[in-house]
Amino acid sequence: MSSLLDVRDLSVAFDTAAGRFNAVQSVDLTVASGEVLCVVGESGSGKSVSVLAVMGLLPPTGRVTSQEIRFRGEDLRTATPRARRRLIGRDVAMVFQEPTSSLNPCYTIGWQIGEALRVHGATAPSQVRRRVLDLLGQVGVPAPEQRMRSFPHQLSGGLNQRVMIAMAIACDPALLIADEPTTALDVTVQQGVLDLLVGLQRDRGMGLVLITHDMGVVAQTAQRVQVMYAGQVMEEQPADPLFAHPRHPYTAALLDALPERAEGKLRLPTIPGMVPGIDDRPGGCLFAPRCRFTTPKCTADRPALRPVNGAKVRCHYPLDDAGQPTGWTLGGST
Amino acid sequence: MSGTIARRPPRFMLARRLLENRGAIAGLVVMVVLILLAIAAPLVAPHGPAEQFRDSFLAPPFEQATFPLGTDSLGRDILTRLIYGARLSLVIGAVVVALSLSVGTLLGLAAAFAGGITDVVIMRLMDVLLVFPSLLLAIVVVAILGPGLTNAMLAVAVVLLPAYVRLARAAALGELAREYVIATRSAGAGVGRLMLLVVLPNCLAPLIVQATLGFSSAILDAAALGFLGLGAQPPTPEWGTMLADALQFYQRAWWLLAFPGISILVTVMAFNLLGDGLRDALDPKLRR
């Protein structure tokens, strides 16, 4: 599999009234063509911000620094805005969380899908129309002839998300980034949209980056998983071993919170506390305040992301196959 | 990305938000200076407002220390007349706003509390007033009452009325639906008492903003009426009337025109800036 997207050492900071806030710190992100990568984390973990930074969609207040952002080997950092725009929307496309507010209320959905086609290689009106109908069919929108004349407010959230997906795949992108595509939808239609995304990915051999906070979604879709917490990557490994042997206590805690793993227990386990915010990030490991295994070393030194058993883990005491922290004693010495 | 927001007493927050707004500070400073000038007019003004100097007609400004801003066609000191004019403008603003604010609030509260036919009649009446361009309505009212400063103030007060009625009614209807009002009502408080003591204080914020902005409209409209010869009559040193006086000579003596106009502009701007600042400080959501 050839590499599609290579991001190295990406950091994003926002200047706020309360000072600089590092939303994303030194994140690496690679996607191969035809691969499904899930980026998982709680809200505020920086997972959306990092992909928005790659797409160049952050507000001007966001400061982006990186060693490398390459798409198919082309450096996006040095590309002219024009060259960048040729890639964005055509070869890399994105689907957002809130489908209804992500569509322009003043234009019909047919027009909006058609615009994506017209901007990247203007085709004749009749051709655009045929292609829009075709796309609406592909994403499972019923009665596309009528629907293409509808405005977003006239459709349900689930249909609008299908429209967003149609718009994203209009130009046959090599990489599709979906940012919490099912979070805002009714539970009953979430599965359909998810199946659609995975199906399209498989049929077209696209790379797919799926951002989610839902480990259940990860379990159904991912080939590789990146776990983010408070702006940092905590763990990264292929999906199967991750679910079998999570190496980071945070990943393990996320998996424990899955309902299907909690069978036989009276209460669903939760992770105590909250993701640290702008002014309460600890000096050592960011997860230390909520971790079961915290030692003085954890609160003093921030661990680096390092390879452990085929995974990458940011922990002083990565979990072994039995789920026990290696080299861990209550005093914290190794 | 959640941050903790420091909680401060609301009143303190209001003052702080207002002081963060440079425009509002400028407006406030101008207003204070105007008020001081108006109070101390006889002490600060170099001459009397109607005093004529027969040997210096149309003296240009910045030349003689006795007439810093020059004199008009009758040899009256312009600076003096402007200072007395500030007095008039503030009085006009205060009277007009007091009138339309009190009558408008009463009508609005009455509409909200009484409902039914009273509400319909009051609101349709306000619609009628709103259909006219404000200056035209003021002209019509002055035509009925006859020209003069008092009638001009009455006319402008009528023009500004609908804004207060609508605001007071909307705010009162909003408050009436709240639980504390329902509680007060069921505790047996009279309607009049309820209106004045419970509901009114809670819908003051928008009314205060509107009153500040109303000051600027009042000064501007009264000056326009004065300019059309329908407001204050000469020799009253009202700024608009001074401009009307200047019409014959302004092509030769620009200062007759420039200074009263700048006075109107600066004063109106000050109240507008202050009103905008107050609105933003009272309700950041309304920031437009």
Place this chain on the structure above:
Amino acid sequence: MIRHFARRLALIVPTLVGVTLLGFILVHAVPGDPVEVRTGERGISPERLAYFRHELGLDQPLWKQFADYEWQLLHGNLGRSLVTQESVWTEFTTFFPATLELGICALTFALVIGLPLGVIAAVRRGSALDYGLIGISVTGASMPIFWWGLMVILVFSVALGWTPVSGRIDELYYIEPHTGFLLIDSLFFSDDKGAFISTVRHLILPTIVLGTIPLATIARMTRSAMLEVLGEDYVRTARAKGLAPSRVVVVHALRNALIPVVTVLGLQVGALLGGAILTETVFSWPGVGHWLVESVQRRDYNVLQGGTLLIAILVMLVNLGVDVLYGVLNPRLRR
């Protein structure tokens, strides 16, 4: 949408009755007897007074007079000027084109300058240009335009001599009114090229003066509407499509920002007519505003009554038009 429109239409009727009632009160509450104004006589004999009063129907009870007045209005009869004896409708139609021409020019000027300024200020938020625009719009919105008019005359006409001081066209030219719009009449119905140029030169200053407040309001409103819209999700979607920034701003953001701006524009029409009264007085512009101010000075209450009524109807029609335009611009109102 249609129901909403019908409701607005139904609300117009009581408002119209109210407006006519106000006009009726105007004529009956003014100091001095209309007969005196009409005949210009003072101390006329009681017999003649009684005769005139009977002729004008002033000896009828008030309610009957009001009913008669409404009846006449329903037949399109606005009465006659007490001074010129001309019908009020005829006079209005003579003066109105001048006001309409000036108003359209002023509004166009305000839109053409104000809209782009507001958009640019919003896109370059916090820049020197943005702060400059805020300053200009605050000043513009507080401007006493009668003074502003005199100042531009002083500078551009008197000191620099670039433009004429007053009127619609040089007295050299006589243009037969075909449409009443001098720009059209002088261009298409006059053989003399100078007539059109003279018309344009006369229009420049009044247009700027009358357009100042709408310009300030439009720029300010556009800026704040754009700021709001630029933060919307669909603008991000548009950028994610790889559209050029200009297309994102104009096609996606401005299209949405126009909805509140149009509402403000509708409200500006009433203010514009008020401003026209002052502008026309300053520039001796032979329009409706000038006509109305003169009617007050001449105590020609029939003209004031009829003219005010016509302007009120005009404002109501414009408001209705804005309602319709709002519905067209905002697809969310469609079901």
